[in-house]
Amino acid sequence: MTHTTDNRPIAVFDSGLGGLTVVRNLTQAMAGEDIVYLGDSARVPYGIKSLATVRRFALEDAAFLRRFDPKLLVVACNTAGAAAIDALQAAFPAPVVDVIRPGVAAAVAATAGGIGVIATEATIRSGAYQQAIHQADPAREVRAVACPLLVPIVEEGRPEDDPIVNHVLCDYLRDLQRMRPGALILGCTHYPLLAGAIGKLMGPETTLINSGAAAAEEVRRYLSAAGLRNKRTTGGRLRCFTTDNPQRFAELAERFGGRNVDTVEYVGTDELETLS
Amino acid sequence: MTHTTDNRPIAVFDSGLGGLTVVRNLTQAMAGEDIVYLGDSARVPYGIKSLATVRRFALEDAAFLRRFDPKLLVVACNTAGAAAIDALQAAFPAPVVDVIRPGVAAAVAATAGGIGVIATEATIRSGAYQQAIHQADPAREVRAVACPLLVPIVEEGRPEDDPIVNHVLCDYLRDLQRMRPGALILGCTHYPLLAGAIGKLMGPETTLINSGAAAAEEVRRYLSAAGLRNKRTTGGRLRCFTTDNPQRFAELAERFGGRNVDTVEYVGTDELETLS
Numbered sequence: 001m002t003h004t005t006d007n008r009p010i011a012v013f014d015s016g017l018g019g020l021t022v023v024r025n026l027t028q029a030m031a032g033e034d035i036v037y038l039g040d041s042a043r044v045p046y047g048i049k050s051l052a053t054v055r056r057f058a059l060e061d062a063a064f065l066r067r068f069d070p071k072l073l074v075v076a077c078n079t080a081g082a083a084a085i086d087a088l089q090a091a092f093p094a095p096v097v098d099v100i101r102p103g104v105a106a107a108v109a110a111t112a113g114g115i116g117v118i119a120t121e122a123t124i125r126s127g128a129y130q131q132a133i134h135q136a137d138p139a140r141e142v143r144a145v146a147c148p149l150l151v152p153i154v155e156e157g158r159p160e161d162d163p164i165v166n167h168v169l170c171d172y173l174r175d176l177q178r179m180r181p182g183a184l185i186l187g188c189t190h191y192p193l194l195a196g197a198i199g200k201l202m203g204p205e206t207t208l209i210n211s212g213a214a215a216a217e218e219v220r221r222y223l224s225a226a227g228l229r230n231k232r233t234t235g236g237r238l239r240c241f242t243t244d245n246p247q248r249f250a251e252l253a254e255r256f257g258g259r260n261v262d263t264v265e266y267v268g269t270d271e272l273e274t275l276s
Numbered sequence: 277m278t279h280t281t282d283n284r285p286i287a288v289f290d291s292g293l294g295g296l297t298v299v300r301n302l303t304q305a306m307a308g309e310d311i312v313y314l315g316d317s318a319r320v321p322y323g324i325k326s327l328a329t330v331r332r333f334a335l336e337d338a339a340f341l342r343r344f345d346p347k348l349l350v351v352a353c354n355t356a357g358a359a360a361i362d363a364l365q366a367a368f369p370a371p372v373v374d375v376i377r378p379g380v381a382a383a384v385a386a387t388a389g390g391i392g393v394i395a396t397e398a399t400i401r402s403g404a405y406q407q408a409i410h411q412a413d414p415a416r417e418v419r420a421v422a423c424p425l426l427v428p429i430v431e432e433g434r435p436e437d438d439p440i441v442n443h444v445l446c447d448y449l450r451d452l453q454r455m456r457p458g459a460l461i462l463g464c465t466h467y468p469l470l471a472g473a474i475g476k477l478m479g480p481e482t483t484l485i486n487s488g489a490a491a492a493e494e495v496r497r498y499l500s501a502a503g504l505r506n507k508r509t510t511g512g513r514l515r516c517f518t519t520d521n522p523q524r525f526a527e528l529a530e531r532f533g534g535r536n537v538d539t540v541e542y543v544g545t546d547e548l549e550t551l552s
Contacts, residue, residue: 049317053520152424244329245328
């Protein structure tokens with residue numbers, strides 16, 4: 001282990017506010033790191049769109065963050081990772097971490113049994129989680145379920161004990177309840193906000209895997225091993241950009257990020273260029 | 277009434293597929309008219325975004341359609357109309373019709389009683405329907421309710437008799453059921469696909485107003501009076517453009533439009549320019 005430090009920020013992008021749950025995980029793992037975040041709220045959600053469109057958006061988001069000279073890029077959005085991780089790793093000048101492979105590694109480590117995945121329609125359709133689990137252990141039983149209503153339900157601000165939340169979760173989780181997986185991957189940044197209700201429906205035999213928390217742990221291990229940690233251990237700053245209204249972003253950000261946001265600035269999608 | 281004709285197309289845009297319900301209404305009213313349609317599926321939905329962002333998108337959508345030299349532009353998306361009708365009417369080289377004022381006129385004509393409005397969060401927040409009703413009749417009781425989950429529910433393809441559809445509608449319509457309005461405006465292109473379930477919950481004393489159908493009737497009247505109808509009376513062609521995947525658009529289009537789509541072509545949001 002080296003003892004050098006690196007005070008450059010960690011860059012994080014997401015389709016909107018959801019990635020702030022990953023920022024929360026990063027802050028819990030490394031309270032001293034500065035973070036610069038881009039939420040593409042003008043084009044949210046990514047999870048209902050084609051992978052080609054999501055890839056284009058992801059490359060634009062990353063190109064914007066490149067200007068802050070980050071030491072590492074976190075693709076908080078599962079769908080963006082599913083659509084663009086290879087293209088991002090090829091083109092971005094710093095290491096790129098998605099949430100999919102860390103989530104899968106955590107799930108495989110947590111259970112010898114079957115693994116369930118819930119995510120957006122585009123993430124499930126991409127097969128990214130299914131393939132990553134198969135690569136890690138070809139023998140695992142896998143069941144992947146798209147849950148399109150969960151993102152709008154969380155964005156609407158419904159509490160976990162709302163009867164509609166329970167009704168929709170029962171509908172999506174029916175097959176997974178029958179499967180009784182050893183682990184269930186929460187494959188979308190919004191789903192940790194429903195972890196209580198999901199855990200109640202799945203029961204104690206199923207470990208819920210927060211892909212964002214697993215990714216934050218991978219980032220911490222990588223930066224520590226590479227001697228790239230900030231020399232501060234507390235007080236990291238969070239600078240946010242959004243492609244939609246900054247006031248609205250700031251109002252909703254605390255619910256997702258569980259921390260104060262220092263600044264929120266606007267950047268128009270028409271100002272974004274692609275990564276090259 | 278003049279007897280000239282004009283074979284130029286009617287242009288229609290929407291945030292995505294929903295505006296095809298308005299295309300259906302236009303076709304029912306004028307089967308011979310050619311229609312060119314732009315669905316901004318890469319940036320859908322508009323109804324959860326700030327009015328400034330929606331205005332920017334709407335001006336880009338209209339600028340794209342201008343190249344087809346349309347005789348009239350229909351803003352099928354309620355939120356785009358709420359955000360941008362004045363800017364569009366100022367900048368577009370042909371008459372612009374939104375769905376809000378025709379919907380309000382139909383509601384005011386349908387009842388002497390109170391008027392309910394259901395729409396997206398951004399449309400309700402804009403106050404466009406409330407103001408238009410107040411202008412038409414300051415004495416009317418108005419109740420406007422944002423229903424954020426209805427668009428994703430329709431896009432997910434849930435049938436009207438799905439228990440979750442019923443549960444969500446009951447939640448949103450509770451106050452409107454108590455109000456017993458004489459008319460309820462369906463202030464979003466997606467909602468006519470839930471008209472059966474909404475009508476059942478509201479009861480026979482409430483007339484449901486489809487803003488898209490009201491707008492189609494206004495377009496028919498205007499074109500007829502101005503001598504701008506197509507000389508054909510059947511067989512109008514529908515040419516569609518989408519900013520996301522054309523295959524997916526074509527697959528889902530029939531459910532919304534109730535008619536065959538002749539062609540679907542791709543146009544990237546990065547190719548769009550603003551109206552000026």
